[in-house]
Amino acid sequence: MKRRSSRPEDEICRQPAALRHKPVTIGRISGPAAAPGRQAEIWRAPSGHDSEDSEARTAGFSELNNLVMRMIHWHQSGNPMQGAFFKFIDLVVYLRHPRLMLSYFRNMGYWPQVALPRNFNEKFLWRKVFDHDPRFPECIDKLRSKQHVRARYPDVRLPETIWEGSDPAAIPDSALAGNCVVKANHGCGWNLLVEAGNVNRSTVNRKGRKWMRRRYYGRRRMEWGYRDIIPRLFVEEMVMDAGRPVDREYKCYIAGGTCVFVYMKVGRFGRTPLDVVFGPDGVSRVTRCSRRYDSVPFAKPENWNRIIAAAEEMGREFDSVRCDLYEIDGEIWFSEYTFYSDAGYDYIDWPEVYGQLGDLWDLRRSHFLLRDHKGLRQIYKRRLIRQLDADAALD
Numbered sequence: 001m002k003r004r005s006s007r008p009e010d011e012i013c014r015q016p017a018a019l020r021h022k023p024v025t026i027g028r029i030s031g032p033a034a035a036p037g038r039q040a041e042i043w044r045a046p047s048g049h050d051s052e053d054s055e056a057r058t059a060g061f062s063e064l065n066n067l068v069m070r071m072i073h074w075h076q077s078g079n080p081m082q083g084a085f086f087k088f089i090d091l092v093v094y095l096r097h098p099r100l101m102l103s104y105f106r107n108m109g110y111w112p113q114v115a116l117p118r119n120f121n122e123k124f125l126w127r128k129v130f131d132h133d134p135r136f137p138e139c140i141d142k143l144r145s146k147q148h149v150r151a152r153y154p155d156v157r158l159p160e161t162i163w164e165g166s167d168p169a170a171i172p173d174s175a176l177a178g179n180c181v182v183k184a185n186h187g188c189g190w191n192l193l194v195e196a197g198n199v200n201r202s203t204v205n206r207k208g209r210k211w212m213r214r215r216y217y218g219r220r221r222m223e224w225g226y227r228d229i230i231p232r233l234f235v236e237e238m239v240m241d242a243g244r245p246v247d248r249e250y251k252c253y254i255a256g257g258t259c260v261f262v263y264m265k266v267g268r269f270g271r272t273p274l275d276v277v278f279g280p281d282g283v284s285r286v287t288r289c290s291r292r293y294d295s296v297p298f299a300k301p302e303n304w305n306r307i308i309a310a311a312e313e314m315g316r317e318f319d320s321v322r323c324d325l326y327e328i329d330g331e332i333w334f335s336e337y338t339f340y341s342d343a344g345y346d347y348i349d350w351p352e353v354y355g356q357l358g359d360l361w362d363l364r365r366s367h368f369l370l371r372d373h374k375g376l377r378q379i380y381k382r383r384l385i386r387q388l389d390a391d392a393a394l395d
Contacts, residue, residue, distance in 0.1 A: 085383055089115035093129055100128065100222050107345040115380070116387060120358040123320070124344030128222045133367035135318075136225030139337040142185040143232060149334045153314055156325075157333045164234035168208025171235060176204070179238040179245070184211035186229040188338075193238065193245065193269070208233050223340045241328045245269055249335055250307055252323045254315030255360035259308050261353045263289060266298070274298070277348065280308065288349040290342050303330050319365040320357075364388050 093114045094101050104112050104125055117126045138144045146158050163175040171182070176199045182192040190211045192204060212233065217226035239246045247270070251263040259280050266274040275293040277285050282300035289295060301307065310332040311323045324335035348354050363369060364385060373381055 083116070085380075086113075086115040086387075089380055097129065097222065100125070103221075104345075107343075108347075116384065117363070118358065120354060120361065121344060121347065123358060123361050123363065124340060124346075126363070127339070127366070128224065128344060131363075131366045131368040132224045133318075135367075136339050137227075137229055140186075140225045140339060141229045142183060142336060143234060144185075145337055146334070149314070152317075153310075153334075155332070156310060156314070157331055159236040159239055159333070162235045162237060164232055166212060166232060168205045168212075168233055171204065171208075171233075175235045179240060180235050181238050182208065182233070182235050184208070185232045185234060186226060187211060187214065187217060195238070195245070217340075221340070221343050223343070225339055239326055239328070239333055241326075246326050246328060246333075248301075248326070250301075250311070250325045250327065251338075251341075252308070252311035252315070252325065253341070253357060254311060254318070254323055255320045255357055256362055256365075257312055257316040258360055259311050259315070260356045260360065261348065261350070262307075262311075264298075277350070278304075279353065282308075285350060290346055290348075301327065303327050306330060306332065319363065320361040362388075 090113060101111070101114075104121075108121055112122045112125055114122065114125055114129060117123045135148075139148055143161065143164060146161070149156055150158060159181075162180060163171055165171070168182075176182075176194050177197045178194075179196060180194045182194065182204055184190040190207075192207055212231050215226075215231075217223045219227070241247070247267050248264055249268065253260050253262070261280065262278040264276045264278065266276060275289060275295045276298040277287055277289060277295040278298075278300070279285060282304040284298040284300075285295065286297060287295050307325060307327050311325060314334075315321045315323045318339075320339075322338040322341045324338065326333035326335060348357075369381055369385055372378065
């Protein structure tokens with residue numbers, strides 16, 4: 001068993017009475033902040049649903065103020081020398097990235113510990129702030145990622161790129177004549193399916209221009225890997241299965257080279273898609289994913305072992321990654337790499353699996369901890385490695 005460190009968010013943390021607003025009991029937190037059998041009360045400024053007075057309109061400012069007060073509380077609690085350095089780094093991160101910290105709180109329900117992350121979601125946050133691996137832009141870019149996969153995994157099939165450019169109006173009619181997909185290389189979910197040449201050019205032009213204007217992921221979400229991708233539009237062949245667009249995509253969550261679980265959406269282009277969660281043995285489980293999807297029972301895919309083997313081979317070069325694949329008649333097709341799954345707020349209500357996602361994600365394999373830095377970053381790197389080594393020795 002891993003040693004469970006004392007976490008401030010597991011305690012009843014509030015501001016001093018003279019400074020705090022009304023505390024709100026959120027009840028039992030089903031996410032990673034909850035300790036077994038414990039009800040966590042987390043302070044937050046009242047929203048419009050909690051109060052009708054003028055304080056509701058200043059909730060954002062109150063939450064920002066609470067960031068600083070929370071760090072003061074951490075520093076004053078317990079032995080002031082224990083973990084003081086990591087608390088200081090947390091304070092620096094909170095003050096430098098308040099919007100990101102607020103986003104985390106609003107999505108996860110508790111204030112994160114960034115400098116010494118302990119679970120899956122906090123490690124995503126740490127990756128956003130610290131780990132700027134130069135491989136991320138290459139593997140996130142939907143065009144360059146094909147080159148990455150082709151050079152390393154020749155047995156994995158890739159959809160053919162039919163056209164690429166920056167102006168949707170320049171896409172030739174011949175490129176849209178069959179079954180294909182119009183995409184942008186620098187975003188997520190920016191796809192337009194074209195079946196049997198049935199396409200509305202005005203829709204293609206409108207969406208293409210909109211995609212080319214957007215930089216949402218790199219700027220607002222602080223997903224560094226997207227930031228410097230040169231935006232491009234492209235048309236690629238549609239992956240077909242029995243004459244229809246393939247409707248099963250296996251999203252394989254890899255940590256430490258091990259596939260921890262697989263999320264699959266069945267009938268993803270239909271009106272009633274099904275959400276399925278598999279354990280590494282291929283047995284489905286009824287659970288809740290990302291607080292939005294309820295999974296259903298489903299039979300083990302026929303070529304399950306081949307899917308898992310390919311995902312683990314492709315994911316082994318990273319400390320943690322989501323590798324999305326298709327499987328058609330025993331052949332593995334690459335879809336995409338994801339390094340910020342659901343913006344880092346991905347969560348599965350399956351405690352054993354969720355715990356594994358964080359435990360197997362070894363930050364010592366990250367780019368940040370494998371390279372040298374200067375000044376405070378180098379000091380932090382050495383302190384973090386020392387702490388992670390000590391924690392690993394207790395396993």
